[in-house]
Amino acid sequence: MNPVWTITKREFNSFFDSLVAYILLFAFLGFSGFFTWLYGADIFIRKEADLQVFFSIAFWTLFFFIPAITMRQLAEEKKTGTIEMLLTKAVTDRQVVVGKFLSCLLLVCVALLFTLPYYISVAQLGNIDHGATICGYFGLILMSAAYIGIGLFASSITNNQIVAFLLALFIGIFFHFIFNFIASASTGMLGEIFDTLSLSRHYESIIRGVLDTKDIIYFLSIVFISLVLAEINISKRG
Amino acid sequence: MDISIQNLGKSYGLQKAVDGISFDVKTGEILGFLGPNGAGKTTTMKMICNYITIDQGDVIIGGKSVKTGELKKYIGYLPENNPLYLEMPVIDYLEFCAALQQVPKAQIPDRVRQMVRLCGLNVEKHKKIAELSKGYRQRVGLAQAMIHDPEILILDEPTTGLDPNQIVEIRELIRQLGRQKTVILSTHILPEVEATCDRILIINRGKIVADGTADTLRKQSQGQQVIRIKIDDANTESAFQALSGLPSVGMVDIIDGTNGRFEIQSKPEMTANKDIFLLCAKNNWILSESIPFETKLEDIFRDLTLN
Structure with a gap:
């Protein structure tokens, strides 16, 4: 069996062995459901058969949800020393990082799977735009992948989980809205650069139903760069 | 597979943790790695396992450098503090390790069963590792190191936390394994080295200070033979004089004058x-005790490492 998959499977199971997975799934579905269906500018106020409300809520809930699942990934291994046991097995640093990345992504996909009833309900209520909705889910997965990458990078720097969590949020907040904010406040070259860097801009264009390769490349390059940095960090030992 | 360590070195900042050491370990040999805390034992072992980078020199296993990273599957390693995934049940953990070490899927249950039996984990096998006592955790650590039947075993203090019965069992196990495999183990327990190892390597401040079997080390450090004797029916003073006069005797000490006990250095x-x-025969003295005095390994160790 491929070592990446062996690691992914173990990590994924360990989410469910500890309470992490249950608490976070509960919190994610609770928040997203509450704001999508019950409170604020919910689906009934909007009166349109789409999941735009859910997509903008999940944009925020996942932003907090993901650092909480990535924070322990490498930080805890380093703290307890299990990383030594792991890396002296017949695996490479890269396989460990990728395995952990996939397990987190899988957990997020499970969380998103639980929101499929939203999709089905709205489809029953009106004429939903299937393309845009599937595009929206795709956007959520891409965004999650980017934040998981950032989270793993943060976790690879420290052996303190809280530091890893806060660091992931700190880095994330730039992509999440600070770049966007700077982009709107500035003009010309600078505005364009920050516009390109802003994760929310790319995300918004995807959930509108426009699937542009530029956006996909943007997300994948965040994943790639942060995983490479995480790998470099764990390869620096002793 | 033979291990050949060539001028291996590692520095942390200005401090040289391992300072250009070289030695070979052959298949079927159990090497005991001794040294005071901070001597560089663990660092050396980590370098052999390719966990930390090698600053200087190389480790060659079966003709290949460990730097290639391809040799990990031939090595079974028990790290110093025996880190384990505490939230996992024993069986799941061993299966995970077996899969990572590329044991073919069909053989995994068999290997796990063997390891559970070998390491005496049968009673505890369904518990989570966090629920196990230190000794049992150590057994799990040994089991995970041996799960893929590696050619080379690197064990960093394998018997810490085990009860005396288990220590004997594990030593026996290591001896058995050592017949076909290459084993390097480090320990602080000196009698253990004598009981288990074919060869002893003492390092201090990153350098090798002694290399050989327990017997050769003893001879080296001791120099002259020392025996303790007890002579009955003799006047202490005249016996002392007579003993000192013998051509092969270098020095005589009276240990207990009233009972006629002497220590004699040849x-x-x-x-x-x-x-x-x-x-004694000539003087009709009764030689009732004659004990060759062995230098303890502890003393050799102290001699070599306290300077």
Whole structure:
């Protein structure tokens, strides 16, 4: 069996062995459901058969949800020393990082799977735009992948989980809205650069139903760069 | 597979943790790695396992450098503090390790069963590792190191936390494994090295200070033969005089004058036993005790590492 998959499977199971997975799934579905269906500018106020409300809520809930699942990934291994046991097995640093990345992504996909009833309900209520909705889910997965990458990078720097969590949020907040904010406040070259860097801009264009390769490349390059940095960090030992 | 360590070095900042050490370990040999805390034992072992980068020199296993990273599956490693995934049940953990070490899927249950039996984990196998006592965790650590039947075993303090019965069992197990495999183990427990290892390597401040079997080390450090004797029916003073006069005797100490006990050091490369016996026979003294005095490994260790 491929070592990446062996690691992914173990990590994924360990989410469910500890309470992490249950608490976070509960919190994610609770928040997203509450704001999508019950409170604020919910689906009934909007009166349109789409999941735009859910997509903008999940944009925020996942932003907090993901650092909480990535924070322990490498930080805890380093703290307890299990990383030594792991890396002296017949695996490479890269396989460990990728395995952990996939397990987190899988957990997020499970969380998103639980929101499929939203999709089905709205489809029953009106004429939903299937393309845009599937595009929206795709956007959520891409965004999650980017934040998981950032989270793993943060976790690879420290052996303190809280530091890893806060660091992931700190880095994330730039992509999440600070770049966007700077982009709107500035003009010309600078505005364009920050516009390109802003994760929310790319995300918004995807959930509108426009699937542009530029956006996909943007997300994948965040994943790639942060995983490479995480790998470099764990390869620096002793 | 043979291990050849060539001028291996590692520095942390200005401090040299391992300072250009070289030695070979052959298949079927159990090497005991001794040294005070901070001598560089663990660092060396980590370098052999390719966990930390090598600053200087190389480790060659079966003709290949460990730097290639391809040798990990031939090595079973028990790290120093025996880190384990505490939230996992024993069986799941061993299966995970077996899969990572590329044991073919069909053989995994068999290997796990063997390891559980070998390491005496049968009663505890369904518990989570966090629920196990230190000794049982150590057994799990050993089991995970041996799960893929590796050619080379690197064990960093394998018997810490085990009860005396288990220590004997594990030593026996290591001895058995050592017949076909290459084993390097580090420990602080000196009698353990004597009981288990074919060869002892003592390092201090990153350098090798002694290399050999327990016997050769003893001879080296001790120099002259020392025996303790007890002579009955003799005047202490005259016995002392007579003993000192023997040609092969270097030095005589009276340990207990009233009971006729002496400690006798022979001259270099001579043994005084025969002369002493003949002397006693001639004078009708009764030689009721004669004990060759062995330098303890502890003393050798202290001699070599306290400077």
